[in-house]
Amino acid sequence: MRDTKEDITLTSELAQPETSLETANFSGPYRLYKRRWFGVFALFTLEAVAGMSWPWFGPISNDVVRDFGFTLDEVNWLGNIIACVYLPTTFLIPIVVKRYGIRRACDIATVALIISAWVRYAGTARSLPKHGAYALIILGQFFSAIAQPVYQVLAPKYSEVWFDLRGRTTATMIMSIANPIGGALGQLISPAFTDTRKSILALGIISTAVTPAVFLVLEAPPTPPTYSGSRKSPSIHSLLRAVAGRKTSREAFMTRRERLDFVLLVTLFATLLAAINTFSVLTSQWLNPEGYSDDVSGLMGAALLLSGIVAAVASAPLFDRVFTHHLGATVKILCPIIGAGWLSLIWAVRPHNTAALFAVYVIIGIASVSLLPVGLELGCELTRNADGSSAVLWFFGNLLCVIFTLSQNALRESKSADPPQNMHRAIIFNGVWVFTTSVLIFFFSGKQARRELDEKMNERAVVSTELTAPS
Incomplete structure (x- = not known):
C-alpha cells in the first residue's frame, strides 16, 4: 500500500508544470x-x-x-x-x-x-x-x-x-x-x-x-x-534502476504500472522482431524441404517485408493525427493477429500451399512492421527516456534474434527425415513462442504519459502567449 501511495505522489509531482524539474526546461511557445x-x-x-x-x-x-x-x-x-x-x-x-x-x-x-x-x-x-x-x-x-x-x-x-x-x-x-x-x-x-x-x-x-x-x-x-x-533524457543507468523498482531520480521515476508495461513491451517487441529476422535468415531452409524453390521462398520473404513497409508508411501519419491516444489499443489488436499468423504456419507450411502462405506472410508483415514505430514510441511514452528505451528494446530484440536462430538451426531434422532436413519442429517452436507471448498483451495498459504532459504544457504555452500578446 505504501508503494502505491508513493507511486501516486511522485507521478503527481511529475505531472505538475510548476515543479522545479519542469520549470528548469523550456516552457513555450514551441x-x-x-x-x-x-x-x-x-x-x-x-x-x-x-x-x-x-x-x-x-x-x-x-x-x-x-x-x-x-x-x-x-x-x-x-x-x-x-x-x-x-x-x-x-x-x-x-x-x-x-x-x-x-x-x-x-x-x-x-x-x-x-x-x-x-x-x-x-x-x-x-x-x-x-x-x-x-x-x-x-x-x-x-x-x-x-x-x-x-x-x-x-x-x-x-x-x-x-x-x-x-x-x-x-x-x-x-x-x-x-x-x-x-x-x-x-x-x-x-x-x-x-x-x-x-x-x-x-x-x-x-x-x-x-x-x-x-x-x-x-x-x-x-x-x-x-x-x-x-x-x-535521464541516463540509461537511471532507466534500468527505475524499471527494477530501485530508488532513482524523480525525472526517471516510473510507477509500478509503467514498469510492468515496459517489461511487457520489451518482451513483445523482442519476440516479434526475432520472429521476422529469423524467418528472413532461414526462409529457404523453412520452405525448400517442402518443395518451394529459392525464387518462391524469396518472394514470400519480400511479400512480408514490402507489405509491412507499405502499411507502416500508411499508418504512421494516422497515429500522429487521428489515433493519437490509441497506441496501446493498436498493440492490443495487432499482437494477437501476429501471434495467430505465426502459429498458423505450423499447418500452412506444407507442399502446394503457395497462395495461403503468401496471404499469411502478408498479414504478418502488415501487422508487424506497422507496430515497429508504435513500439518504439510507446517505450518513450512509458519511460520518458527516448534513447534509453530504444536501446533496451533493440538490445533485447537482437539478443532474442540470436537465440531464435541458434534454436531453430538445432531443431532442423536430419537428412534421413521425411522430407530431409525439414524445419517443422523449428516452425512449431517459433509459432508457439510468438503466440504465447502475444497473449501477454492483454495485461498491457500503455498509458501515453509523455504525450499527456506535452499536451498540458502546449496548452499552457498557448495561454501564456495569448496573455502576453499586445491587444
Whole structure:
C-alpha cells in the first residue's frame, strides 16, 4: 500500500508544470523547423547503408568460399560478428548521447562506417594470405557493427527533439524502416557482381558516398517543438534502476504500472522482431524441404517485408493525427493477429500451399512492421527516456534474434527425415513462442504519459502567449 501511495505522489509531482524539474526546461511557445526533415533523410540514408553489411555476404557465401578459401562457417561469422558487437554497443549509445549529444554520436558512427568500408576492402588484396584477408574483412564488419545501432537507437530521440505531437511517430517510422530496407538492398546488390572483390568494393563506395549526409543532422532546434523535446533524457543507468523498482531520480521515476508495461513491451517487441529476422535468415531452409524453390521462398520473404513497409508508411501519419491516444489499443489488436499468423504456419507450411502462405506472410508483415514505430514510441511514452528505451528494446530484440536462430538451426531434422532436413519442429517452436507471448498483451495498459504532459504544457504555452500578446 505504501508503494502505491508513493507511486501516486511522485507521478503527481511529475505531472505538475510548476515543479522545479519542469520549470528548469523550456516552457513555450514551441516551434517547428522545416530543416528537421533533412535530419530524417540523413539518418534514414545512413542507417539503410549501415544495414547492408549484415546480410551482404549471405547471397554470395559460396562465391566467397571459392574466391578467398574461407570455410562456410567463417563466412557466416561475417554476419554473426555484427550481432555480437551490436549488443554491447547498444547500451553505450545513450551514454555517448547524454555526454556529447546526437550529432557527435552520429559523427562517431559515420567514422566507423568509413573505416569499415576500407578495412574490409583492404582484405580483398590478392597478395594477402587467407587468414590475413579474413582478419581484415571481419575487422571491417566489426566497425560496421558499431555504426549500425547508433542510427537505429537514435531515431526516437531525434523525433522527440525535432518533431511535435503531430509528426513524431511518422518520423520514427521513416528512420526505423531504413534497416530492413537496407538489408533487402544488400541482398539484391551483393550478388549483382560476378567478382566478389568488386562486390566488396561496391559496398565500400556506397558506404563512403553517403557519409556527407551526416552534416544534415543537427543537434537540436533553437526553439524546441514540445516540452519533451526541451528535456535531456535521464541516463540509461537511471532507466534500468527505475524499471527494477530501485530508488532513482524523480525525472526517471516510473510507477509500478509503467514498469510492468515496459517489461511487457520489451518482451513483445523482442519476440516479434526475432520472429521476422529469423524467418528472413532461414526462409529457404523453412520452405525448400517442402518443395518451394529459392525464387518462391524469396518472394514470400519480400511479400512480408514490402507489405509491412507499405502499411507502416500508411499508418504512421494516422497515429500522429487521428489515433493519437490509441497506441496501446493498436498493440492490443495487432499482437494477437501476429501471434495467430505465426502459429498458423505450423499447418500452412506444407507442399502446394503457395497462395495461403503468401496471404499469411502478408498479414504478418502488415501487422508487424506497422507496430515497429508504435513500439518504439510507446517505450518513450512509458519511460520518458527516448534513447534509453530504444536501446533496451533493440538490445533485447537482437539478443532474442540470436537465440531464435541458434534454436531453430538445432531443431532442423536430419537428412534421413521425411522430407530431409525439414524445419517443422523449428516452425512449431517459433509459432508457439510468438503466440504465447502475444497473449501477454492483454495485461498491457500503455498509458501515453509523455504525450499527456506535452499536451498540458502546449496548452499552457498557448495561454501564456495569448496573455502576453499586445491587444
